[in-house]
Amino acid sequence: MRQALIAGNWKMHGDSQQIHQLLGELKPAVADAEADIAVIPPAVYIPLCDELLKGSNVVFGAQNVSEQREQGAFTGELAASMLKDCGCTYVLVGHSERRALYGENDALVAGKVAAALAAELKPILCVGESRAQREANETLEVVGQQVDVVLSTLADGHDQLTIAYEPVWAIGTGLTASPEQAQEVHAFIRSKLAAHSQALAEKVRILYGGSVKAANAKELFSQPDIDGGLVGGASLDAAEFAAICHSIG
């Protein structure tokens, strides 16, 4: 049985005062939640999250990481070892906004996943098709390619990977994949993991992301291959995010 995970991607939102308020409300509201819970703040607020989340059941992560494994002349980059040193548990890799706006390709994403795992950070690999790709019936091909590139570089035993299926057309749009649409892709990703190793397929969590809210979380999370959610907009509202966290055991 895989332990559920709900991760809140704050994207480029928030300031110190808002984070004090959000986490002040969130911590008591999810103290008895059964799922693992993480917040993913902008990197400059990682130390503040570390301070505010001490003693709680909420951990934190980063939204991006360098593929470079050694410290060096890489202005603006953050090494996985630095994020680990600052207390991060998770790191998002290959979010569709980074792929679309910052030109991250599958090879770079695979390098970032490998760097994260080498530093004992848990990468959350984001994959998903665009609306045009779904309409052209290319969803499984696109997602399969995004997953395969990473799996082909994974050393055995790396079950600390989490995959988030996030159809690009559902991110921040209010459109959500139906539970059946999501389950079809999650089962396909699970079959890709199984082709690599059965142990990986059993252990790796596959999250759904794309306009998850309290109103649709329970139905999505009840699907057999959906092990939790990657939540954007709704994670900025403590009560809404807490309700999502309580929608899965």
Ligand code: PEP
């Ligand atoms: C995301 O940013 O990963 C995301 C799923 O956003 P939203 O929940 O706002 O669609």
